[in-house]
Amino acid sequence: MAINLHKKASLTAYSLVLSLYTACAFHLPFFRYLTGHLEGGFNGVLLTLSAAFLLVAIDFFVYYLLVFLGRFVGKCVVAFTLFGDAVMLFFVNTYNVLITDEMMGNAINTQYSEAAGFFGWGFVLYVLLLGILPMVYVFGRKVDYGSWKGFGACIGVALALIAAVIFGNMKNWPWIDRNSTELGALIAPWSYIVNSIRYEQARHRAEQEEILLPDVTGVSDTRDVCVLIIGESARRDHFSLYGYPKETNPYTAQDSVTALVADASATYTRAGVKAILEAQETGELYEILPNYLLRAGVDVSWRTSNWGEPPVKTEKYYRKGDLKARFPEADDRYDGILWEGLREDIAASTADKVFVVIHTYTNHGPSYFSNYPPEFEVFTPINPSVEMGKVSREELFNAYDNSVVYTDWLIHQTIELVRSLPGRRGCVLFVSDHGESLGENNLYMHGVPMAMAPREQIEIPFVVWAPDMELKSPEKVGQHHVFHSVLRFFGIDTPFFDEEMCIFAPKNE
Ligand SMILES: [Zn+2]
Known part of the structure; x- marks a missing residue:
């Protein structure tokens, strides 16, 4: 025409x-x-x-x-x-x-x-x-x-x-x-x-002023440190801790960690992170864990290469760029930079209780292969194309699994660090914000509404290292378990603590 x-x-x-x-x-x-x-x-x-x-x-x-x-x-x-x-x-x-x-x-x-x-x-x-x-x-x-x-x-x-x-x-x-x-x-x-x-x-x-929780009623006098690592798009069935046949957790496999079966509350970052930090599922914004702990006198810091969390009130809030400015020689291409100076920061703290949140990016797509240093390329071949539909399933899995190995190393490093801090009880948690689709039913990435989301986007790893605590054996946990479990680890009493939502058994005194 x-x-x-x-x-x-x-x-x-x-x-x-x-x-x-x-x-x-x-x-x-x-x-x-x-x-x-x-x-x-x-x-x-x-x-x-x-x-x-x-x-x-x-x-x-x-x-x-x-x-x-x-x-x-x-x-x-x-x-x-x-x-x-x-x-x-x-x-x-x-x-x-x-x-x-x-x-x-x-x-x-x-x-x-x-x-x-x-x-x-x-x-x-x-x-x-x-x-x-x-x-x-x-x-x-x-x-x-x-x-x-x-x-x-x-x-x-x-x-x-x-x-x-x-x-x-x-x-x-x-x-x-x-x-x-x-x-x-x-x-x-x-x-x-x-x-x-x-x-x-x-x-x-959601960004309206958060609703404050009732004040803390008691705090134990132990000296503790808890590091919460928030994973990004980490899916459970690609962790060998949960039975994946490829060895994707070679480091934490030697750390006597407990791998709990967990489901995410959402399939996208903002809601998943909110669920990890909040006491329960509501449509409102209630005081999140770091802000609540800060108000209870805990030394709280936040290190992130990601985004989407509700407003965090601590002054010790470090983006990747802030850490690069503090440690110019650090490699800021990978999440490893989030651990830069962490030992010194914790050691320098005069508070009895130290809480660190590290919000990672490592398992985010589509360029899984660019999120880990070359020495973590243990599964090959990979294909550096961003159009996931064109990459073979094996290549896509390899790149993703390499990013899981790097995540595993980061968790392991954290455990080593906390274990070696003198005079503090330690706890390390790794919980993902949501899972990830890798081509199942022709779906990639995440973000499918919960009502129709495939299991790959919902099933998340929930890895615990806490040698001083006795773990219950819940069949399945959720992201809100983090809130109540961290409170018990720190020995903090509050009126709304929920025993059902706590992975640690009460201490018998
Ligand atoms: Zn995410």
Whole structure:
């Protein structure tokens, strides 16, 4: 079809071309989901056709409205959404993710340095061909905007048709409602726009001032140190401590650690970390463990190469960059830098009780192979491509498993460090924020909503080293167990301590 760019197109035709393009170029996964989950027969066909019509009609309505009212600005907004649609399609197709509010939270919280790992040549192609190229039409096509009268008529007809199709499908509403998360997550551009707004609203609610917990009623007089290592995307079934046949825990295997079976509360970092730090599951933000301990007189510090935790109040809060500034000769490419100067910091503390949180990044994808030093490349071959769907299962597993070996070494180093500190009882905990998909059911990474998340994203390692404590043998624990267990380790009494949520047996005095 040859388009004469010099002859003006009516705004109706212009909007229709763009809405047809949007429906065809970006909605293959949407229709694949629809046809894959519908029962066949006449109703299935009707619903699919209705969905196709609605996609075109609603985009037409919005494009027409934007360009009529905004003119050039409206065109810019349309162009921006086409760019966003191409990015979204790349992620949906490459990583098989759903663009939910949780996933937008992941995207918003991903820093550029880490995000760079996602963008290979495939990404450039998607954006160039599907996002940038159509802008030639968006900006190049001369448009006859028409009159206000034409505007009213066109918008009226579009709205009436949309309403008719929606009400004509009333008996499908329950099905649509049940599948709304998935369907909404695959419709461009609404998925990423609406879900970004929903995510920001939820975050705003969560970042309100934390609700203080009742004061501590008693503290033991022992001198203790507890290091809590928060893992990132560590999945349980790739830890040999839990029976994985490859030797991914060669270091802690010699440390007499206990590996508890645990499930995460969420599949994304912000919520997983919050669950590790909070006493119980609530929609609110209650005082988190480090802040509560700080208020009880504990020496609290935080070291992180990650992000997403609720506000931590200690002054001893060190990002990777802060540690690099303190220790310029340290290698800041890997999580090892988070341990730099830790022994000296603990030794210098005059407090009876010292609590250190180390929030790691090591098992985060897609570039698992770039998160560990070369000497930890024990499983080969690996494939340094970021497009996980194109890497063989063996290569992907090897890179991930190497990152688990490095994590294991970091845990082991912590235990060695704590063990060798004179005059302090020690405890080291390693708990992951969530698991990780490595191609099972064609899923990668994490962030699938809990209700439909695969077990790989939920099952996490919960590794304990505490030679002075007697461990109970719970069948399964959760992330909130950390809170109550750390309180018991420190010998801190509070009115809301929950025996059920504590992995340590009470001390018999
Ligand atoms: Zn995470």
